[in-house]
Amino acid sequence: MLVELGHYALVLAFALTLVVSVVPLWGALNGDGRLMAVATPVSVTVFFLVLVSFAVLTGAYVASDFSVVNVYENSHSAKPLLFKITGVWGNHEGSMLLWVLILVFFGALVGVFGGNLPDDLRATTLAVQGWISAGFLLFMLATSNPFNRYENPPIEGNDLNPILQDIGLAIHPPLLYVGYVGFSITFSFAVAALILGRTDAAWARWVRPWTLLAWSFLTLGIAMGSYWAYYELGWGGWWFWDPVENASFMPWLAGTALLHSAIVMEKREALKVWTVLLAIFTFSLSLLGAFLVRSGVLTSVHAFATDPSRGVFILGLLCLFIGGSLSLFAWRAPMLKQGGLFAPISREGGLVLNNLFLTAATAAVLVGTLYPLVLDAITGEMISVGEPFFYLTFGPLMVPLLMAVPFGPILAWKRGDLLAASQRLYAAFGLALLMTLFTFWLWGMERVLAPLGVGLAVWVMAGAISEIVTRVKFFEIGPKRGFARLYGLPGSAWGTATAHFGIGVTVLGIVTSSAFQEEQVRTMRPGDTVNVSGYELTFDGSVPRRGPNFVEEVGHFTVREGGAFVAEMEPSKRVYTARQMPTTEAAIHTIGFSQVYVSLGERRNDGAVDVRAYYKPLITLIWIGCVIMALGAAFSMADRRLRVGAPKPAAKRKQSASVPAE
């Protein structure tokens, strides 16, 4: 009965999203407050209904109700409780339900916290959010209904893909979806602004926090996914430029551009039209990601079981939303009022530069991701675009951007002084130079790029610190007042510095772990020792072991450094019994920020086993940097006040002219 109730709640939610798609918009266009008032309560009810059906599905998973097809296909009664719950979104139908749940949750949030928005803007935004929700609910009901039933249920389920039976599944998709779907709000705001033909001050104020929220979750989601792939797949890699990874990375890049342009819009009322366009792009890229993963055009770890009808349906949605919003943009954007003026060398100018490089990088990733698909569709030729393509295109675009990062926050609004800004960065530049030389000295000339990369990372980090130091005028006013000012610094300033520092940390991790890692692949017999970067790994032998739903062969390694005991490591090969599927469980030992990584290959009959051992210096910085970035976003979000970015009044001459932002 409960299962059917959940099903009905989902159907009812769909019917209700149709109402919220039409009625408030009708009200907004006719200035009818009663119709607009419908938006908020209906959005909240829709959220409640989808929550009911999500809870019901989760309940069915926990109770192993195999009369639900989705549960039968993706669960098993012997699975640990945590994986029964996370298994809900470990498959296409369930993850779609989570996607929609987050979508309608954001709609409800706008309704509840949108009290200070003009009525018609709120109503129109919720109507647009309603269109998206209706589209995806229809998609679920038509092609991927999680509540299909069996009349005579089987006794045991098919179990969840073992790769997904991991704590990573509990965290990665929800974070990622909050990120993806969070951008739907800025999209809905942007489309609402186009429909109403104006950008309100309140709109400008809303875009940044919502973007920050989505962006920080997406950052964490991508970082988590990368770490998960790193320890679960057993290949020692943390990023594969896999199309599906790119699918999450493109909205992140566009979202990063969006949150920077949102700052300009919020503080200077400039770049309005560009921000609207970026908001549309960002969510469109999220939708493109959903299409790539669910349509079956790709085969990857992330791809769900494919069904041609799904692909066509979701392609239709994609065209409708992207095409519709872009046409609307072309038609209505000229009506939006232009904003403030600024000189090329200014904070605004810096942010425009950031946007240029980020969008160019997004375009490069987009081309690399879609080119093989397009070529296959047109000529039937099968190619793969691998890491070298992305190194060659994405890399060169990131380098100038990273070099420019420390300048941005130090430049003044409207018109800045590059020379003065440079003077403030002398210390950071000196430190970066020193670290570059130090790395050269340490590693010699064999790897030329790596020390430069280290220098770049240090430059970004030190630049972020310089920014804070400059802002509080630490050296001019003395430490006592300095600390007082430090405390009083607005959250957004802390946010900027923290997030930029995080970027530097991530870059440092990427450079050191890829340039200076050591890898050993050996066939080892019990008693053998392999040496990676000074750590001696002794293979002591392997023993079989039983888990709740798998059996495994665990290899036992002792790690020593200069003869002294460091750690014991236990990588294993598992076979999940329900699907008879083997997996590799790597063992990872963290030393400081660096890691020793061991994974096992096939076991030979004579007891020998192939072993892959790595030493990855400072690799954890990659993910720590991402967490720092997300933390920066949180600081910035905590700063609720709308701040005005006023130009420095110092310039006495009448500004001869300023350039309109767009």
Added chain:
Amino acid sequence: MTRKQRRLTLIGSAGAVLALALGLILFALNDQIVFFQSPSDIASQQIPDGQRIRLGGLVEDGSVERSDDAHVKFRVTDTAHSVAVTYQGILPDLFREGQGVVTEGVLTPDGIFVADSVLAKHDENYMPKEVAEALKGQGHWQGGEGAAN
């Protein structure tokens, strides 16, 4: 600077960044893409020495030989032709004889394919798309639409 000059600066820098991006993309597309080949393709056409390709097909039954330090030799077949492959490293979990596989690397002049990466299917139900297409080309694949679940 006049208003016009500032506008030009902005447009100019935007143009420069876009041109840089475009140039990089075109250069990389020209140089860095890897074509997928089946063993029959390799048998029928000349592949320049040192060019990276992706070779896909089925792992021939009984062809896998392992030796020390994780060296492995096997043959990849599309049932019409087969190519010998050498690889050093850990094979993916689902690498099995008779199953689909995609390897990336370089063909040596003596016809041996030296792979630096080997991909097998990710789960029980997955056949690498390229492999499926190549086998279809050889007429050995009738999986087709209906058979997929």
Added chain:
Amino acid sequence: MIFWILISALTALAALSVLVPLTRSRASVEEAAAQADAAVYKEQLAAIDRDLSDGLIDAEAAEAARTETARRLLSVHDRKDETRPAPLSKLRIRSVQLIALVALPAAALGLYLALGSPDLQDQPLAARLSAPAGEQSVELLVARVERHLAEDPEDGQGWAVIAPVYMRMGEPDSAARAYSNAIRILGPRPDWLTDMGEAMTVSNEGVITELARSAFQQAVDLEPTAVKPRFFLALALTQEGKTDDAINSWQTLLEGADPQAAWVPVARRELAGLTGETPELLPALRGPSQADVEAAGEMSDDDRQKMITTMVQGLAARIEANGGTVAEWGQLMRAYMVLGKRNEAFETYRRAEKVFAERPAELAKIKDAAVTLGLSGS
């Protein structure tokens, strides 16, 4: 009943969420947008003053920010009044009310009845397993016993009960394992030993392995008059090619036999085969005996192909006659693949899919088999 009450409650809630706001008195909208903007800027001015008094910005910066904000505030007042809304129409409200009261419930119910299965109860596994035995299917009973045995693997009687059930379900491997557990815990019994040997033989497609042989031998040692183990021992001798011993065994076996017994014709045929008389051909499929396999080894490729083809035809005929088990369908698919007849194998797979469409567990096995054979990709 409760179900329909809950459904009505949800529907009512949905309708109310549309209806209630409609009763709200009308706010003037065209003012609201400008007011909201003005409010934002006023708050901003207040924030600038606060920052100034907290010493976060200096007077100069505060002045500049104030000027900027004031400029924006003024522009709000400049904003042209947007088009005046049309007078309130009763029609609009009526139609939205109609949507909430009629269209919404009708659409939701209609769609649900088309998609859902309102009559199906929840079937959590725990409840199904604890339901009275009379209401449970064989599979469920098996699952229940399996669960019990997983918790208490030393319950020999449990193993003994489930073993023949496995055999009937066409899972000879599981049956053999269950028998061996029963024997390990409760000690050897001739009937268990015999059935275990039989299970092993079935799972080996008719070939009597050394392990199965010793089980039959042990059974005969315990109960020298038992017919079944002696039958299999005779068969084993036949397969091993010990013709004289085999003839002896078959003859002894047939001497005291009830001529109506089901095994008698088989024994006669085997005996006839050994003594060189023309055997009666039976369409029933049996696995190739050791001798057949050896013979096949010496055959030319053509002949071997023929032999396999004959076997496959037997299997196909048998499936045609009585529907066939999952194992048999799987065997047939594999056999076609061995023969290089991919089309037939695929055809068999498609037919098996149809036959087992209503039984997901078995369907899954068929699919697995197809995947292993490379008949199905994703």
